[in-house]
Amino acid sequence: xxxxxxxxxxxxxxxxxxxxxxxxxxxxxxxxxxxxxxxxxxxxxxxxxxxxxxxxxxxxxxxxxxxxxxxxxxxxxxxxxxxxxxxxxxxxxxxxxxxxxxxxxxxxxxxxxxxxxxxxxxxxxxxxxxxxxxxxxxxxxxxxxxxxxxxxxxxxxxxxxxxxxxxxxxxxxxxxxxxxxxxxxxxxxxxxxxxxxxxxxxxxxxxxxxxxxxxxxxxxxxxxxxxxxxxxxxxxxxxxxxxxxxxxxxxxxxxxxxxxxxxxxxxxxxxxxxxxxxxxxxxxxxxxxxxxxx
Amino acid sequence: xxxxxxxxxxxxxxxxxxxxxxxxxxxxxxxxxxxxxxxxxxxxxxxxxxxxxxxxxxxxxxxxxxxxxxxxxxxxxxxxxxxxxxxxxxxxxxxxxxxxxxxxxxxxxxxxxxxxxxxxxxxxxxxxxxxxxxxxxxxxxxxxxxxxxxxxxxxxxxxxxxxxxxxxxxxxxxxxxxxxxxxxxxxxxxxxxxxxxxxxxxxxxxxxxxxxxxxxxxxxxxxxxxxxxxxxxxxxxxxxxxxxxxxxxxxxxxxxxxxxxxxxxxxxxxxxxxxxxxxx
Numbered sequence: 351x352x353x354x355x356x357x358x359x360x361x362x363x364x365x366x367x368x369x370x371x372x373x374x375x376x377x378x379x380x381x382x383x384x385x386x387x388x389x390x391x392x393x394x395x396x397x398x399x400x401x402x403x404x405x406x407x408x409x410x411x412x413x414x415x416x417x418x419x420x421x422x423x424x425x426x427x428x429x430x431x432x433x434x435x436x437x438x439x440x441x442x443x444x445x446x447x448x449x450x451x452x453x454x455x456x457x458x459x460x461x462x463x464x465x466x467x468x469x470x471x472x473x474x475x476x477x478x479x480x481x482x483x484x485x486x487x488x489x490x491x492x493x494x495x496x497x498x499x500x501x502x503x504x505x506x507x508x509x510x511x512x513x514x515x516x517x518x519x520x521x522x523x524x525x526x527x528x529x530x531x532x533x534x535x536x537x538x539x540x541x542x543x544x545x546x547x548x549x550x551x552x553x554x555x556x557x558x559x560x561x562x563x564x565x566x567x568x569x570x571x572x573x574x575x576x577x578x579x580x581x582x583x584x585x586x587x588x589x590x591x592x593x594x595x596x597x598x599x600x601x602x603x604x605x606x607x608x609x610x611x612x613x614x615x616x617x618x619x620x621x622x623x624x625x626x627x628x629x630x631x632x633x634x635x636x637x638x639x640x641x642x643x644x
Numbered sequence: 645x646x647x648x649x650x651x652x653x654x655x656x657x658x659x660x661x662x663x664x665x666x667x668x669x670x671x672x673x674x675x676x677x678x679x680x681x682x683x684x685x686x687x688x689x690x691x692x693x694x695x696x697x698x699x700x701x702x703x704x705x706x707x708x709x710x711x712x713x714x715x716x717x718x719x720x721x722x723x724x725x726x727x728x729x730x731x732x733x734x735x736x737x738x739x740x741x742x743x744x745x746x747x748x749x750x751x752x753x754x755x756x757x758x759x760x761x762x763x764x765x766x767x768x769x770x771x772x773x774x775x776x777x778x779x780x781x782x783x784x785x786x787x788x789x790x791x792x793x794x795x796x797x798x799x800x801x802x803x804x805x806x807x808x809x810x811x812x813x814x815x816x817x818x819x820x821x822x823x824x825x826x827x828x829x830x831x832x833x834x835x836x837x838x839x840x841x842x843x844x845x846x847x848x849x850x851x852x853x854x855x856x857x858x859x860x861x862x863x864x865x866x867x868x869x870x871x872x873x874x875x876x877x878x879x880x881x882x883x884x885x886x887x888x889x890x891x892x893x894x895x896x897x898x899x900x901x902x903x904x905x906x907x908x909x910x911x912x913x914x915x916x917x918x919x920x921x922x923x924x
Contacts, residue, residue: 361826365831366743373762377770377796380770381770384769384773441663449657449661457907458668461671464902464913466898466902468856468858468898469877469895472881472891473677473899476888476891476892481888518671572921603768604768604769604772616769617773627766
């Protein structure tokens with residue numbers, strides 16, 4: 351029996367040593383370091399770094415207008431995506447009704463999510479381009495010349511142009527997750543409500559959503575996380591420009607670190623982001639639960 | 645009553661179809677514009693309606709991309725990364741999941757908590773602190789950097805493997821044990837083969853993720869020799885060849901591998917994405 355115990359111990363150590371070592375080195379240690387660096391003035395290269403207490407935090411909260419102005423851009427991604435969530439559920443319900451071709455539509459709708467994000471971003475940069483761009487070309491052909499814009503260089507529009515790319519890419523993921531939730535609702539439940547004479551809206555509110563609260567919560571969480579972490583679309587398409595008009599919190603954080611070598615400040619921003627995500631998810635979750643019961 | 649029902653069903657279906665077709669058009673418009681542009685000359689691009697299909701099978705843009713874009717090198721590097729990541733992740737992920745779901749031991753809870761920590765950490769910004777670690781370990785500008793990051797930070801695979809391990813009855817392990825099989829033997833001969841469906845799902849999702857990933861190769865492998873398919877495209881766009889008709893051809897070529905994987909292995913991809921998200 352003792353040899354078996356020993357064998358078990360050896361087995362566990364052998365199997366878990368590398369995964370845990372990797373986890374500690376590349377996830378846990380950097381997470382601790384991030385906290386640590388946020389209290390220093392480290393420039394990312396020199397071995398010298400001095401502790402400056404909460405200076406970075408003070409500077410970020412009270413003395414950095416950029417941080418707050420780019421958060422407004424993250425907000426645009428958040429609320430536009432949030433407005434699309436009911437629509438996504440509607441599309442999922444349509445796909446769930448097993449009509450002819452629903453498999454084809456599911457394939458098409460999810461495809462943008464699987465496509466190369468950088469390639470998609472460039473395709474959209476071309477689509478929005480003032481020179482031979484597709485969007486202006488189409489508007490022109492439709493006689494809608496007056497709508498034609500500098501989609502990416504007008505600072506009042508650029509964030510919405512970029513949010514549209516984000517919608518194009520990520521709506522399919524939400525729809526497929528909703529669809530998975532719908533497929534887990536017992537058919538009898540919906541059929542019974544039809545027999546009872548419930549109309550579509552009643553069914554929507556009283557039966558469907560309560561049965562898929564888990565999926566709804568996941569999607570709301572993914573939306574908060576996604577909107578606060580928007581990075582690759584503005585990074586590839588506009589580099590945050592014109593000026594800082596389309597920068598996002600994550601983009602600004604990465605610039606602070608890797609362009610301005612202010613790793614202390616960048617870490618402070620990263621830690622702040624972590625807390626904003628946790629806080630927003632928590633608030634949203636509470637609101638959702640409260641709204642549902644109340 | 646019956647007829648009425650059929651009529652409303654039909655009307656509902658028609659509305660659904662109109663809606664779904666509209667979405668399909670929205671999905672395809674930017675792709676088609678890019679695809680068509682990749683077969684056009686610069687002159688045609690300026691004159692023609694963007695959704696007008698190319699009239700001739702004009703391949704010069706693609707030829708230019710292949711000659712100047714170093715796309716083949718990028719493709720080769722991406723494939724190497726994919727193969728290494730898939731193998732390492734399948735091995736480590738299944739081992740970890742097996743240990744964590746089958747055994748009780750002292751540090752199990754702590755290990756779980758640490759894995760959860762990795763899940764709430766925001767992506768991208770974590771690289772600020774990880775960057776120093778990678779540099780100090782001499783992994784900067786080597787293929788090792790993305791490999792260790794992909795292996796260490798992939799929690800979805802552990803969740804998916806755990807779901808599958810839990811489906812394998814423990815009595816199977818016990819009877820093998822009675823037959824004189826060691827723990828190592830049980831894992832290699834019984835558990836790992838039974839996890840094959842999970843491995844397949846994860847391998848395909850991982851392949852898509854690795855090919856599409858931009859920031860980790862961009863940050864950790866700046867060397868021209870280590871460009872992946874995605875970072876090659878970024879280089880090409882900022883090079884002097886990066887005019888729209890050429891860039892369109894490059895975009896199409898870079899999009900193709902994951903689209904093909906998706907069309908062939910759709911079922912696996914849906915299953916994996918759903919299992920991964922629902923566990924969060």
